[in-house]
Structures are given as C-alpha cells and as structure tokens.
Amino acid sequence: MTKLTRRQAFGTVAGAAAGIAVAGIAVASANATPDKAGRFTTAATGTAAGTKHHHTAVPAPFSEVFEGRRIQGIPGDANAKSEAHGQHHTSATGYRVLIDGRELHVMQKPDSSWSSVMNHYQTFPDPHTAARAAVTSLMGADLVPHTPTA
Amino acid sequence: MTVRKNQANLTAAEKKAFVDAVLEVKRIGVYDEFVAAHRLRFALDMNTGVYVGHFGPSFLPWHRKFLIDFENELQKIDASVSIPYWDWTADNTVASSVWAPDLLGGTGRPLDDQVMDGPFAYSAGKWPINIQVDSRPFLARNLAYRVPTLPSRAEVDAALAIPTYDSAPFRDGSAGFRATLEGSAGYLSMHNRVHSWVWGQMESSVSPNDPVFWLHHSFVDKLWADWHALHPTSAEYLPAGGTVDVIDLNETMPPWPNTTPQSMLDHTPFYTYA
Numbered sequence A: 001m002t003k004l005t006r007r008q009a010f011g012t013v014a015g016a017a018a019g020i021a022v023a024g025i026a027v028a029s030a031n032a033t034p035d036k037a038g039r040f041t042t043a044a045t046g047t048a049a050g051t052k053h054h055h056t057a058v059p060a061p062f063s064e065v066f067e068g069r070r071i072q073g074i075p076g077d078a079n080a081k082s083e084a085h086g087q088h089h090t091s092a093t094g095y096r097v098l099i100d101g102r103e104l105h106v107m108q109k110p111d112s113s114w115s116s117v118m119n120h121y122q123t124f125p126d127p128h129t130a131a132r133a134a135v136t137s138l139m140g141a142d143l144v145p146h147t148p149t150a
Numbered sequence B: 001m002t003v004r005k006n007q008a009n010l011t012a013a014e015k016k017a018f019v020d021a022v023l024e025v026k027r028i029g030v031y032d033e034f035v036a037a038h039r040l041r042f043a044l045d046m047n048t049g050v051y052v053g054h055f056g057p058s059f060l061p062w063h064r065k066f067l068i069d070f071e072n073e074l075q076k077i078d079a080s081v082s083i084p085y086w087d088w089t090a091d092n093t094v095a096s097s098v099w100a101p102d103l104l105g106g107t108g109r110p111l112d113d114q115v116m117d118g119p120f121a122y123s124a125g126k127w128p129i130n131i132q133v134d135s136r137p138f139l140a141r142n143l144a145y146r147v148p149t150l151p152s153r154a155e156v157d158a159a160l161a162i163p164t165y166d167s168a169p170f171r172d173g174s175a176g177f178r179a180t181l182e183g184s185a186g187y188l189s190m191h192n193r194v195h196s197w198v199w200g201q202m203e204s205s206v207s208p209n210d211p212v213f214w215l216h217h218s219f220v221d222k223l224w225a226d227w228h229a230l231h232p233t234s235a236e237y238l239p240a241g242g243t244v245d246v247i248d249l250n251e252t253m254p255p256w257p258n259t260t261p262q263s264m265l266d267h268t269p270f271y272t273y274a
C-alpha cells in the first residue's frame, strides 16, 4: 500500500473533480480548503524526504541584479512543514527564488536538474541559472502568485 | 467522423472555422479551464514526484485525452471542426503557413514579445491571457529565439525506430520511444524543444494559452500513432503494472475518473489522421 501514499494525496483532488470532466479540476481546486493546499505542499515535502529521489545538496544562496532585476535564491529546510512557508509553494527542497521580491516557482527534477514555471520545458543546472532565464523571458513583466491548486 | 488534418493542407474556410471555434470556446470561459488544468497537472507532476501528464509513460495518453476533451468542446461550437496538426519537421520556419494571419498569427514584437497580428493578437480584443504565471495580459512569442531550429525529420525517424515504448525508471531520461519523443532524455530536444522554439507562454506551464499548443500536441499524438503502426508487435504501453509513482496500463489518469492508458491506445474511435 505504500505505493499509493502519494497518489492518494492528489487522488482526492481528482475525485472531487469526478464527473465534471477535465475542466472540473479548476472548479474543484477553486473550492480547495487550506487543508487541500497544505496536502499539496506536504506531498512535495514527502518527495524530498522520500527514499526514491536522491537530490543533491541544496544549492547556495545568491543575490544579484541581472538585466536590471533583483534576483535572489534562498535555501530552505527540506523537511520544513508547509505551514512554515504560509502560502508559498516552495520547491521540493524548500529552495526559494525571488525576482524583484516576487516568488518564482522553481522545482528540482528527479535527475537533480532544475526548472521553473517560466521555463518549464528546459532544465537548468541550478536555481540561479533558472532565475536568470526567467528574467529574460519576462521581458520586464512581473511574476504573479503561482497558485495552481488555489 | 473526426479527421485531423495537416494545417498546411487546410482550406481558408477550414482555417476560419477552427479559429472561430477556438475564439468562442475562449469567450464562454471554457478555454481557460483547460489552461488551468494543464498548469495544475504540470505543478503536480513537478512537485509530487508522481508522473501523470509529463515526465512519465502516460505523457502520451494523458495528452491524447486532453486533446479529445478540447476537440469535443470545439465541436459543440462547430461539429465540422477538428484539431489540425503542425508537422514542425516540415513547416519549420517563421514563414510557415501556421504563423500566417489567417491561422495563428506570427512572432512577437521585439519590445515585449507581444503577438501583433492574427486572430489571437491582444489588439484584436478576443484573446486576453487570464491564467498566467506573469503579469502579461497578451499572447507572447519569440519564434526561433531560444533555439534556432526545430527537430528534424531524421530525429523524429530515429525516435520512431525505437521498438520499446518506455523503460524503467519510467521518467526523465528513460530509454525508449516515449522519453525520446517527449524530449526529456536530452536538453531542449523533440517535443520540449518545440515549446522552447515558440517561446512566450508556450515555454511556461500555461502553454495552452497559445493555440499552437493543440497543433503541436496533435502532431506529437500522430507520431505516437505512427510509432504504433511501425511496431505492431511491441507492447503498446509500458509499464503493465505495479510501478510506484507511475501510471500503469490499467490505472486511471487524474483528473479523469475512468480514463486509463489502455483506454487511449486506439485513437480511431475518436478521430483519424489524414
């Protein structure tokens, strides 16, 4: 049954959308309770703490002005509870990236490479490279809160 | 019967019918629910380590079902419409008919990557970007900016020649047809490379904001059908069962309650390719 643990975490979301077709997932998640949002982040924490994924050490922090934008990388605690970050959807390692103070959602993939919501079909060696790529993609625009389950 | 055609072969009337149906699905609010569903699935795939829509074997059946649902919405507007496919190995320049003003419009302007022509230009008033990861309200592209070339026919043929659908560990970098086609086995290759070549929203988790998403994935789906025809004795889908964090042949794929990879293996009850 252990293989079902993580599936159950989002299977409930799918169950809530059952019968509403694919579009229903947006409706279901719009009604998400804090519990549901917490479960999403808890599942991510489980990935980092699990035995399947051997993530490398958390990357170093950084802070610089790149192409006129302040970019920052803030290492987190991989085992931190979601509540510690409030509504922030951190990566599986808890590492956070900010562009002009706004959160860039980044995530580490199973092969230890990194990706971000701005550049989802590329991978980067570290969050710093992902942050620079996102600045280039933004063309001066601002990030908006990334809340796919809210 | 739904027949999906190469966009290069569409008549002017077929292009107009497709565009009009897409605009109407957008106007009634249904289109953005697809964008939101894709963003959610991508976030879950990335963060939970359970690979359903991306990075695993169900990449192909998940997107097949996603396109069928979208095509059904188009057909509620106009029963004659189907999703065209964009063969990016052949129509591989910014001058391709897919980017003409009577279909999807062209690349973005230098200032902010904003698409300025065609039915989906912000200035045309019918294509606000509502489900976003950044503050831009307009469709953005920068064709051939991030990577200068699209995957070649030779690369596609090499992928099609692989007799194994997918293999352990059934994720990024796995050997086999699926990961090779998805492009997760190499940096900026194949399906992933096409997203990056278009740039703008197509490069982000809200990629269905650009209607070319459907034409791109229709071609990816056709390649899956082509692969199956080339390898009639290969297992149509792997893994068959018992695989942690991966959708097995007869497991349901969220968010659909009854859709399994098995139920998506044969596309012909839903549509054919011309």
Ligand SMILES: [Cu+2]
Binding pocket: B038, B053, B054, B063
């Ligand atoms: Cu996708």
Ligand SMILES: [Cu+2]
Binding pocket: B191, B195, B217
């Ligand atoms: Cu895609």
